[in-house]
Amino acid sequence: VSSWAGRDTWQLARAGPARGQDIASAAARRAGLLEPFSDDEPPDARLLAELLPRFERPAPADAVVNPFSVLRIAAENERRTLEAAERLIHVRPALPFLAVYVPGFDKxxxxxxxxxxxxxxxxxxxAAEDIAELGPVVDRYLAFVDRSLGHLIAAYGEMPNVIVVSDHGFEANTTHPMWRGWHSARGIAIAAGPSFGHRDAPLPVSYYDVVPTVMDVMGFAAPDGMRGSSLLRR
Ligand SMILES: [Zn+2]
Known part of the structure; x- marks a missing residue:
């Protein structure tokens, strides 16, 4: 649902997939920007050990999909994606807008x-021993994502406007064939930076408000027919 909603709203805003060679950066720089994804780049053993000290333990009996390979792939993709994003900021510090998809926490x-x-x-x-050993992984992973986003934001010379948005939340599930954790309807949206004043009380935010808010922050008027509204106007 979110990718359809997102695509529709972005299309209405006339933003689409990059066309041409030099959208984000000159083609000549591409190799350097994509270096974090090279097969020669070894996994970050320290990060993996921080997330789960004992990867070589037996897989838990209740899991259909091996959670350790999920964790390894999620952490490595995330780390490389955020590293590539940081390189892009260093190459193009004046880039007016950067969207980074951080999918690992979902996995x-x-x-x-x-x-x-x-x-x-x-x-x-x-089982009790699985709860004891694997229970802290979700919080450790969130701390890793939080730290990495902090790093990325610090790559800008001054504080940019930042919106962190999740298109869903999570809850226990006992009927899904593969996963015991599954999507729930409520996600989060956090906005901070020079355009956003501090509020003590949380606001109800819809997924449809994200693009109108981005457009408003960048000084564009939302086109007719766009659902949602800018958070700056509330
Ligand atoms: Zn998911």
Whole structure:
């Protein structure tokens, strides 16, 4: 749903997939920007050990998909993506807009939710030793994402406007064939930076408000027919 909603709104805003050779950066710089994704780039052993000290333990009995390979792939993709984004900021510090998709936390929640929130599963909760060892992974992963985003924001000379948005939340699930953690309807949206004043009370935000807010921050008028409204106008 979110990718359709997102695509529709971006199309209405006349933003689309990059065409041509030099949209984000000159073609000659591409190799350097994509270097983090090179097969020669080794996995970050320290990061993986921080997320889960013992990768070589037996897979938990209640998991259909091996959570350790999910964690390894998520963390490595995330780290490389954020590193490439940071390189882009250094090459193009005046780039007016940068969107970074950070999908790993979703995967980690799918694979580790039952160890983090075992009380939500009643008598179908995982084994006690799995809860003890795998329970902290979700929080550790979030700390890694948070730290990495902080790094990325610091790559700008001065504080940019930043919107962090998740298109869904998570909850326990007992019927999905693959995952015991599954999407829930409520996500989060956090906005900070020079254009956003501090508010003590949270605002109800729809996914449709994201593009109108980005357009407003950048000084564009939203086109007719666009759903949602700018958070700056509330
Ligand atoms: Zn998901």
């Amino acid at each position: 980690v929640c799918h694979a580790f939710w039952q160890y983090r929130f075992p009380e939500a599963y009643g008598d179908r909760r995982p």
